[in-house]
Amino acid sequence: GENVEQHPSTLSVQEGDSAVIKCTYSDSASNYFPWYKQELGKRPQLIIDIRSNVGEKKDQRIAVTLNKTAKHFSLHITETQPEDSAVYFCAARDSGGGADGLTFGKGTHLIIQP
Amino acid sequence: KAGVTQTPRYLIKTRGQQVTLSCSPISGHRSVSWYQQTPGQGLQFLFEYFSETQRNKGNFPGRFSGRQFSNSRSEMNVSTLELGDSALYLCASSFGSTSPYEQYFGPGTRLTVT
Numbered sequence: 001g002e003n004v005e006q007h008p009s010t011l012s013v014q015e016g017d018s019a020v021i022k023c024t025y026s027d028s029a030s031n032y033f034p035w036y037k038q039e040l041g042k043r044p045q046l047i048i049d050i051r052s053n054v055g056e057k058k059d060q061r062i063a064v065t066l067n068k069t070a071k072h073f074s075l076h077i078t079e080t081q082p083e084d085s086a087v088y089f090c091a092a093r094d095s096g097g098g099a100d101g102l103t104f105g106k107g108t109h110l111i112i113q114p
Numbered sequence: 115k116a117g118v119t120q121t122p123r124y125l126i127k128t129r130g131q132q133v134t135l136s137c138s139p140i141s142g143h144r145s146v147s148w149y150q151q152t153p154g155q156g157l158q159f160l161f162e163y164f165s166e167t168q169r170n171k172g173n174f175p176g177r178f179s180g181r182q183f184s185n186s187r188s189e190m191n192v193s194t195l196e197l198g199d200s201a202l203y204l205c206a207s208s209f210g211s212t213s214p215y216e217q218y219f220g221p222g223t224r225l226t227v228t
Contacts, residue, residue, distance in 0.1 A: 043204065044157070046218060091157075101160075101161075102157075103159065104156055105156075
């Protein structure tokens with residue numbers, strides 16, 4: 001089955017700086033890569049996703065890049081704000097709808113320092 | 115549109131008992147997936163239902179089961195509860211299941227086994 005590795009586990013950045021979270025996956029059949037943000041005590045919230053037919057997708061301050069050859073994808077947050085503090089999860093799923101559902105990374109705790 | 119709802123939100127059970135959790139997907143969504151979230155293992159896929167049929171199943175023992183009704187609502191059942199079953203159980207709904215669709219999570223049911 002799919003295996004997703006996520007780094008770093010904790011990331012502390014100054015407010016206004018950029019943050020980058022990286023994930024690698026093992027199954028070359030995976031072609032859907034969502035990112036979720038989970039604030040303390042709340043549900044995971046889908047913030048952006050990318051499919052393997054594109055290399056980059058951007059939504060305001062958030063962007064995701066995908067390198068299918070290297071099997072890694074990254075989340076980029078620019079001009080970080082205090083409300084960006086949360087745990088971020090990457091995930092992967094294969095083209096057939098995913099025999100294993102979404103496979104998640106272990107999460108990155110992003111801390112925005114004022 | 116109303117989001118994904120789950121009931122109950124909190125549950126305390128004793129070892130050996132069984133429990134049933136309920137999930138109502140977003141209106142129009144026909145696929146429901148279930149995940150277990152724990153601090154140690156992160157988010158792990160349990161199973162996925164589409165049109166009342168289980169499409170996929172994760173690597174969990176047979177004590178974990180589920181079903182989906184004709185109105186797309188889903189239930190999951192855990193029999194013979196163990197202490198290790200204490201977790202946040204999240205369901206996620208998506209429009210379809212034959213290709214990777216965006217999944218939206220419910221607030222979860224926090225299960226504590228004593």
